[in-house]
Amino acid sequence: MENNKIKISVRNLVEFVLKSGDLDSRFTGTSRAMEGTKAHQKIQKEYKNKFSKEKQIPLEEFEANKKIEYMAEVILKYDIEYKNFHFIIEGRADGIIVEGLDITIDEIKSLTKPLELVDEEYNYLHWAQAKCYGYIYAIQNNLEDINVQITYYNINSEETKSLRKNFNVKELEIFFFSLLDGYYFWASFMKDWKIKRNFSIKKMSFPFKCYRKGQRELAVAVYGTIKEGRKIFAQASTGIGKTMSTLFPSIKAMGEGFVSKIFYLTAKTITRNVAEDAIIKMASGGLSLKVVILTAKDKICFKEKTSCNPEDCEFAKGHFDRVNNAISEILNKENIINREVVVKYSKQFSICPFEFSLDLALWADCIICDYNYVFDPRVYLRRFFDNEEEYTFLIDEAHNLVDRAREMFxxxxxxxxxxxxxxxxxxxxxxxxxxxxxxxxxxxxxxxxxxxxxxxxxxxxxxxxxxxxxxxxxxxxxxxxxxxxxxxxxxxxxxxxxxxxxxxxxxxxxxxxxxxxxxxxxxxxxxxxxxxLDPSYLLNESMKRGKSVVLFSATLSPIGYFKEILGGSDSDYIIRLPSPFSLEKRKLLIADRVSTKYKDRESSLTSIIEYIAAMISAKKGNYIVFLPSYSYMTKIYEKFCEEYPLINTMIQESNMIEENREKYLFNFKEDNKETLVAFAVLGGMFSEGIDLKGDRLIGAIIVGVGLPQLCLERDIIKDYFKEKNNFGYEYAYMYPGMNKVLQAAGRVIRTEDDRGSILLIDERFGNSAYKMIFPKEWYSNITVRSVKDIQNNLAEFWRK
Missing domain, CATH: 1.10.275.40 (Fumarase C; Chain B, domain 1)
Structure with missing residues (x-):
């Protein structure tokens, strides 16, 4: 991409240069977005009907050059060289009315305010946007003058009011270039920044001495996918370094002009932190990159109760008068703009931190944020997706997107x-x-x-x-x-x-x-x-907002299922990368003589307690026992404490606050001389996303195959996919459950120096249906039939 090329929508240009005053998000009739679309369609249909009737009048009744036409939703694009910049200004006019030589640009706006209170002074930004469309159309069609019209539609009364002005093209030209002049500082800043950024990217080397096994292969696949503008599903085991393997080639592709902005999308705060750490690592090696980490509104708001209006919030009052100065200051001084940085500058300039962070995202090279900012139809960032851009979506822990998508849709x-x-x-x-x-x-x-x-x-x-x-x-x-x-x-x-x-x-x-x-x-x-039931189509449509998409996780297994349910197609790439760690450092045992089905849980307690005791007897250290429900976990925990009162234990509480979560993890100390047995829920907050390296965790016992609880919605999903592809039970229960097991097992070995053991307890782990979806590195497992089997195998493992 040329450094002097500036691509911006008419709306964003007008709002950025001209918007002023208070931030006011008080209720004004939010249905206007929905009703506004209908208003557009209604008015456009009325015009089309009117002009089609007028065309029925004999042509001889009109002047020879008389032409009657109405065009709706007209895309306008203006390329212009100005002050050493190549501006590409784009927008969509709601309507263009052609009546002979009389041309009118019509901008339709819906509102709830009575129309008698609306005059030419009602909203300057409405006129500014329409005047830009008028200028672009006039200059491209060699017109000396043009009409600009705002049609206001009251969604309650369904009445309309049109305000029309005639402008000479010279008037519009002066106005249009005044906007470009107002934007010039920012264009110059971004031009200089992109030169500096791209120079740093070209000089940037991989931030580690060498690639891990599989890491270079993944990075090359990601770069190729982005270059071709394609989609890839990457199953990359824990330890490969997925975050760096996706961010590094994406940034390299940005330096080559294949990417205009990177969206790093996650489901959890902890994975956003990992992405930020990867950027910091590259920055320490010389990378210059503007990165914004978006924080949810309720978590970053300064007020106890979020109320975005000038009466209740001093940060909302005059927000737009100060925000551009804040943007200038922060962009000149900061590259990695996280929550703490946003809060600091928001307080300094007395502006809303959430709206400030969204504005900053427009200037960022990389945005690290939750899935919903791209996918949720209620809240996705429309300001980014008005125009086609060369965005890359990096979707971390993509297995989480299945249920999140169902929820969003x-x-x-x-x-x-x-x-x-x-x-x-x-x-x-x-x-x-x-x-x-x-x-x-x-x-x-x-x-x-x-x-x-x-x-x-x-x-x-x-x-x-x-x-x-x-x-x-x-x-x-x-x-x-x-x-x-x-x-x-x-x-x-x-x-x-x-x-x-x-x-x-x-x-x-x-x-x-x-x-x-x-x-x-x-x-x-x-x-x-x-x-x-099936979010695949809507996810695929949402992904079209970007040019390239990388979906990655350690547990996209079976990958065919995830490819289908996450909106993949036959033309999308797939890559599977096995664990880079030596299998000799991990012992996987399967105890398939215990049933943990709901009806058998009471009778399974004694066997499970014995198996846990056998596992921890082989070596002192920190262990986690993952169980399929809170009630089952509580029973196992209480019975274990009763049988082994001298062993340190702790249990996950329901609805744990952040402070208690941190205390729980703090207990996994390095070089622990005493054994700690922690109990947690399979699929809960401690079975995914935690990183207990070294000997902070040396073993995991996973009880059950992780099946989601039997419920109405899961049964509806099962029936739907049974009819669709005859994989109803697998799609609704088996594959989501096994994903929880894989995630929990992945907590044990986090680095190449880690050693640890995993014990799977459930008779279903011995079934061929489950063994078929084991990852490749799990094939080196040992089936144990008794407590003695567990003790002997682990004693040998820890002796090595």
Missing amino acids: SAELDKQPFLEVKKIMKSKEPKIAKALDKINSCMIKFRKLCEEQEHNVYIQKSQMEEVYPLLRRLISESEEWLTKNNKLEGYEQLLEIYFNSLAFIRISELYDDRFITYVEKQGSNVRIKIFC
């Missing part, structure tokens, strides 16, 4: 809140109370459907169409009241219902045969849910 509503708020609103706003009552009545009908079914659950493949008009009515009726009454009783409850209803409708617009709707009776309450 699903929505649900409960009956109880509608009933409770109806009672509050009855005396305050009868129209809203009536709308709530109709939804409550609809839910009662759904409850009756449940009562006619076994287990009080009603399921259908199609949508519950009757609920959507009622939700839209509630949304419409609520907006004005919510705008004016944020201090009254019932506001917070109605606001929550409003957003839940809005989310439900938005998700409904994605609905196809990969979804199902179910209604579940829970006592007197009823829950209706749009449930995404």
Whole structure:
């Protein structure tokens, strides 16, 4: 990519240069995004109908050069060399009206404010955006003047008001270039920065003395994938160094112009920290890279209760007057912009830290953030995806994206809140109370459907169409009241219902045969849910926002399953890399004479206790026992403590806060002279993402095959995939369960110097169906039939 090439949307250009005043996220009618689309379509359809009728008039009634035409959603792109820069300005005009030689650019805006209160001074940014479109169209079509029109559409009354001005192209030119002049400082900064960045990238060497086994192979595959603009699924075992093996080649590809921005996407904070550490490591070797780590709004907000408006927050008041100075300061002084750095500069300039971090992300070379910033249809970063860019998505721990995607693409509503708020609103706003009552009545009908079914659950493949008009009515009726009454009783409850209803409708617009709707009776309450069974299509569509995608994990096994469920295709690459560690340093034992199925758990307690004792007797040190549920874990823990009271133990608590989590991990000390046995839930916070190197952990006992708890949704998934590909049980239960086992086992050997043992306890580990999905390095396992077998094998292992 040329260093003097600046690609920016009209909207981003206008907002960045001209936006001023307060940050104000108070409720203004959030359905406008959804209703706005309908407003656009409605107005565009009216224009098309009008002009198609006018075309029926005999041509002789018009001047010879008379032309009537309406064009909707017109993409405009303007390439211009200006002040040593190659600007590419892009945007989409809502409508272009051609009436003979009279040309009008029409920008459509939806609102809830009464139209009589809207005049030419209502919103300067609206005019600025439309004037840019007008200039681009005029200059490209050799026009001397052009009309610019703002059409305001009131989504409550469905009335419109059009404001039109005529501009000489010279006027528009002066305005347009004033924007470019306002952006020039930033363009110059980025030009100089990219030269410095790319020079540092070209000089950058791999930050370690040598590659680990498999690491170079993965890095080469990632670079090739990015260069070709493709997608790759990489199963790379623990120890290869996946973070560095994906970031390093991505940054190298950026230096060659194949990438404009890197999104490093994770499911957990701890993996974001690992990515940041990798960048710091490369920076210590001379790399210059602007990196922003995004932190969730509720975690970075300075206020006890998040309230983004100038009345409640001093950081919101005048935010836009100060934010560009803050951006300039931080970009000149900082490269790695994490939470602490954002907080420091936000306090210095008295601005909102969350909005500040989002603005900084526009200038970053690499953004480290949660999956939802790219995939969640409710909150993904639209500001980045208006235009096609050469983005690379690095999706870490990609196995986690399956359930996260189902969650992001699903929505649900409960009956109880509608009933409770109806009672509050009855005396305050009868129209809203009536709308709530109709939804409550609809839910009662759904409850009756449940009562006619076994287990009080009603399921259908199609949508519950009757609920959507009622939700839209509630949304419409609520907006004005919510705008004016944020201090009254019932506001917070109605606001929550409003957003839940809005989310439900938005998700409904994605609905196809990969979804199902179910209604579940829970006592007197009823829950209706749009449930995404198969997120593959929507994930694939989301990934198209980038040019290249790298999905990687130590546990993408079986990789065919993950490739299908995560939106892969036959043309996507696959790479499997075995463990780089010597198998002689790890002993894998399988005890397949114990059943841990739910019905056998009580009778299995004694055998499991004996097996744990046998394992830890071979060598003093730190061990974790992973169990499939809290209740089962508690029983094993209590019985073990009763049998072996002198051994140090600890147990994972439910809903552990961060402080207690850190205390739990702190107990895994190096050179521990006494044995510690920790108990944790398989698939929980300690079975993935923790890094206990050296002898901080020398053994793991994994009880059970990790099957998700039998539940309605898992059974629905099972039925769906049974019909689709005859792998229903595998996709719903077996593969997700085995992934938990693989993750837990991966806690033991973290570096090439580590030694440790793993004991799998469950008769199903001896089944061929499970052995077929063992990773290659697990084939060197030993089946143990007794306590003595365990002791003998481990005694020999630890003697070496």
